[in-house]
Amino acid sequence: MAKDLLELMPYYLVSALPSRFIGYPPGTKVYYRLLTTRESLEMAKMQRVYDTYRYILKGVKTEGIEKEDLFMSDLIFISVLRSSQSGTVNALNVQAVCSKCGKNIKAEVGIEEVYMEDYDKVQKRYELEGTDIVVVFERPRVRRYLEYLEYLEEENPDQDLAALALPIKSIENFPDKGMYKELSLKEAMEIAEDLPVAVFEELSGGLREEPPKVRVVCEHCGEENKYSIDNYEEVVIKPFRRP
Numbered sequence: 074m075a076k077d078l079l080e081l082m083p084y085y086l087v088s089a090l091p092s093r094f095i096g097y098p099p100g101t102k103v104y105y106r107l108l109t110t111r112e113s114l115e116m117a118k119m120q121r122v123y124d125t126y127r128y129i130l131k132g133v134k135t136e137g138i139e140k141e142d143l144f145m146s147d148l149i150f151i152s153v154l155r156s157s158q159s160g161t162v163n164a165l166n167v168q169a170v171c172s173k174c175g176k177n178i179k180a181e182v183g184i185e186e187v188y189m190e191d192y193d194k195v196q197k198r199y200e201l202e203g204t205d206i207v208v209v210f211e212r213p214r215v216r217r218y219l220e221y222l223e224y225l226e227e228e229n230p231d232q233d234l235a236a237l238a239l240p241i242k243s244i245e246n247f248p249d250k251g252m253y254k255e256l257s258l259k260e261a262m263e264i265a266e267d268l269p270v271a272v273f274e275e276l277s278g279g280l281r282e283e284p285p286k287v288r289v290v291c292e293h294c295g296e297e298n299k300y301s302i303d304n305y306e307e308v309v310i311k312p313f314r315r316p
């Protein structure tokens with residue numbers, strides 16, 4: 074019975090994403106359905122972040138890409154939308170404490186204002202000097218991030234190297250692209266080990282899994298605060314439908 078009901082639950086189109094849909098093919102569509110009580114209770118019990126993300130994905134549908142091709146930041150954003158009381162969310166109610174004056178602040182933010190630093194930096198190509206090989210870096214998508222979380226649960230994982238390898242997507246020949254190889258995380262780690270360390274310094278700032286953020290100006294002191302929407306200790310976010 075409960076299962077039938079779940080199938081009847083409507084899906085809602087996501088009208089804005091922190092990535093601004095950059096990095097997805099034109100026409101890509103993303104839908105979500107609201108989080109059920111059962112799901113919410115089960116998620117609260119989950120110990121592994123991996124399971125939580127898998128669970129969030131269950132309430133997401135996509136057209137034009139696979140769900141695992143979503144960027145992590147977009148998935149985090151969608152998971153916030155899923156916790157709404159009604160569908161077709163277009164705004165967020167934000168409650169937090171001002172970082173400057175310490176007073177409570179409240180604001181309404183349109184979902185199109187939720188942003189991600191460096192949202193336009195999706196890929197970077199790094200030519201290996203003296204070779205015809207390019208290493209392609211890409212901001213981590215859900216698929217790679219889940220692979221990363223799984224790897225961290227192995228015995229004695231090399232956490233630092235895995236974190237560096239997280240955005241390494243593929244290697245290919247240039248200019249003819251005669252060889253193209255999509256890498257697993259472990260293959261990416263092998264590549265990362267041999268890359269000049271300066272490559273990673275150059276990359277820092279972009280191509281990381283950035284949490285989606287909101288800007289809220291304090292009504293008391295004028296300070297512009299930035300909050301990550303998944304920082305539940307610092308900020309309370311309630312999605313709603315603005316008339």
Ligand SMILES: [Zn+2]
Nearest residue numbers: 171174291294
């Ligand atoms: Zn303030």
